[in-house]
Amino acid sequence: MSPRVLALCGGVGGAKLALGLARRLPPGALAVLVNTGDDFTHLGLHVSPDVDTVLYTLAGLANQTQGWGLEGESWAFMTALARLGGEDWFRLGDADLATHVERTRRLAAGETLTHITAAFAAALGVNQTILPMSDDPVRTMLETEMGTLAFQDYFVRHRAAPRVRAIRYDGAATARPSARALAALASPELELVVICPSNPWLSVAPLLSMPALRAALDATRAPVVAVSPLIAGQAVKGPTAKLMAELGLAVNAATVADYYGGLLDGYVLDEADAALAPTVARRGCAVELAATLMTDLPTREALAAHVLAFGARLASG
């Protein structure tokens, strides 16, 4: 079944809206295309942080407090690993570890990340389609004051503290995007593309850096709508604002709209940023004001409903 809505997202922030969309749409109507630029091999295991965040969120298993990992997680593995002198800067919970071990085993057996993700989603009762952006490796690398850092080194080991000078997406130029995403974008069934409020440079850019995916997004008949990840110049969570400043960008929601540029048919600004609406609109993009802060399930669903309605207006307009 071809999806009616395709959501592009990274980890925590994006997954919140993906869950809202999942709850507002019938089973099977939503596909989520997820960043894999943060994927890395740790302790010999293939870890796909954003895919897992979306998987756990849509399965209703995500930890609501810490923003990553599983609810009710235990840490006996990490404690024992530290006792043996192993690396413990990236914390893998006991239950979460099953995902990484089983995925690594299946990848080694020749299965694709796409196939494995679909199997895990089915096993966890997820009714939506979760698509890794590519089965080929794309790796987000940051040029920082400490030298070149792989994403998790930057984000987790160094807590996003080093100043960033530039970001590149190794492998993106040749990686083949998700075939199912390309098919969805070309399908007349598709009604809306949503760019979730994930970090544009760290979580969405890896997707857009794949030329074939970028071209398919440019060509799709469905409206493309992004939701601002900034509210009044602040990120809800994570280093978006800090990173923008380091990259020499004006830290506000209009800059994000500029970054997505001609890709967008519509842009959802937080109500707190109403003053930016004329600036964005002048660039030819329809603007919608909404309450974008998602603090619980009702606010996720409300924002999703708002985005879906905005998309429907754009499609018919």
Added chain:
Amino acid sequence: MSPRVLALCGGVGGAKLALGLARRLPPGALAVLVNTGDDFTHLGLHVSPDVDTVLYTLAGLANQTQGWGLEGESWAFMTALARLGGEDWFRLGDADLATHVERTRRLAAGETLTHITAAFAAALGVNQTILPMSDDPVRTMLETEMGTLAFQDYFVRHRAAPRVRAIRYDGAATARPSARALAALASPELELVVICPSNPWLSVAPLLSMPALRAALDATRAPVVAVSPLIAGQAVKGPTAKLMAELGLAVNAATVADYYGGLLDGYVLDEADAALAPTVARRGCAVELAATLMTDLPTREALAAHVLAFGARLASG
């Protein structure tokens, strides 16, 4: 430092005596040479069940009730793995998993099993030397009524139920035995070799099947003493008696002494098997009667003391 006592063992039964010996000897005086014929790759992880049993036992971390794994172990990983549809016939505890993940990572980085085991033992505060029998793969394979089974398939997945027709030790003919064990056997410092009451065919035979180790055991100046794994024709735990019957052997402690044959200078029979003493002695092997059932720490230490005294008498006699 060259060890004074070298103990050969497999898993649970042998590790009990190894712990008794460790507690009766000064730090550094004991080396334990451990079967790796049960090692296997499971879920992409290198699992060394007997090495881990000895490691955990000497570290004081072993589960006293179930006979394998860690005390106070938790099972969140296995539960999550089963939820994902992964293989759950071989149970890996959350803390135990750290050993397998870290070992697999270090093996992939080019370290030897010997080196990794020494590092783990040091990290866990073990004062004795734990030596995997070889860094080369040796794999115990069973010809059964169900066809050829790898050891863990036979032992864990099928609970040692299939009738065994023959056993082979793939790789043993060319595997290089532990260099430190060979050096110990050639050293004038060595006072005693103890073959622990492990299953002779499943746990000790893989060691003896390596020609260079067998030759070094034949040539060592130190007395070689085995402790019977059978008491009144019964194994304390595990399939030894069943297996002997399937192989067409008389199920008693004298058969085990026959199996070790010319390798032995002394044999420790349980007091319940006093009637077998003349049979064993007739074949030119010194016999000692002892209480061989190890139900707790004092009985392990008492048997160890008994074996050490027997060895000292043989060395001076």
